[in-house]
Amino acid sequence: MKSLKSWKLLFKKRNALSDGGKCGFKMKQLPFMGVVCTVTLFIVYRITNYQYQQTEMEGKFIPFDTIKESHLGSRSLGGLPHGIIQARSDLELRPLWSTSSSRSKENGYRSRSLLAMPVGIKQKRNVNAIVQKFLPENFTIILFHYDGKLDGWWDLDWNNKAIHIVAQNQTKWWFAKRFLHPDVVSIYDYIFLWDEDLGVDHFNPERYLDIVKREGLEISQPALDPNSTDIHHRITIRARTKKFHR
Numbered sequence: 676m677k678s679l680k681s682w683k684l685l686f687k688k689r690n691a692l693s694d695g696g697k698c699g700f701k702m703k704q705l706p707f708m709g710v711v712c713t714v715t716l717f718i719v720y721r722i723t724n725y726q727y728q729q730t731e732m733e734g735k736f737i738p739f740d741t742i743k744e745s746h747l748g749s750r751s752l753g754g755l756p757h758g759i760i761q762a763r764s765d766l767e768l769r770p771l772w773s774t775s776s777s778r779s780k781e782n783g784y785r786s787r788s789l790l791a792m793p794v795g796i797k798q799k800r801n802v803n804a805i806v807q808k809f810l811p812e813n814f815t816i817i818l819f820h821y822d823g824k825l826d827g828w829w830d831l832d833w834n835n836k837a838i839h840i841v842a843q844n845q846t847k848w849w850f851a852k853r854f855l856h857p858d859v860v861s862i863y864d865y866i867f868l869w870d871e872d873l874g875v876d877h878f879n880p881e882r883y884l885d886i887v888k889r890e891g892l893e894i895s896q897p898a899l900d901p902n903s904t905d906i907h908h909r910i911t912i913r914a915r916t917k918k919f920h921r
Contacts, residue, residue: 819850
């Protein structure tokens, strides 16, 4: 019986030691978990603080949607040297040694207009025909290359007279909103924002502008030939008995 009691006592002692070991293991885990939680909270704090600072910085940038905020931004640039900041600009090409464009000297005070087109190399032939129609009529030409293939245009005679802007896989309105700012295009009497696939076999820019001026049209587009293949809106078809229709 004594031997049986001694075995039970030994078994209880071993269980006690075992429970103490488990408790000790749990106690060792607590400091480790505390360190992990502290590090996690620190990382979350730093990320949140960084995002807040970025938001504050973006809020200080000059937006394009209000004139009031634009004036506030212009006052903050008043400390720059005279001549760097100007209220207006244009898209006229100028030699490095001159402050006025060579084209303005050649044409005097003739009215100036702007032709802007998104172009791809696949429509090079048609774009060439369009530009040759507009360039003699004192138009400034700006081409938005959405396919990034600029080298294929160097062989055209008028290439060095046009402005080329390259941004791959962008739309016409993406280019227009970023490069046709009112302060840049305000000097032009008329702005043509055209597609590259328009046919100009029967189009005369000078005659078209005569109709626009005579009728006092602010926004207009040339009517499409009735035999055109891509007519999405019937109102854009040319009326045979009228010079224009609304």
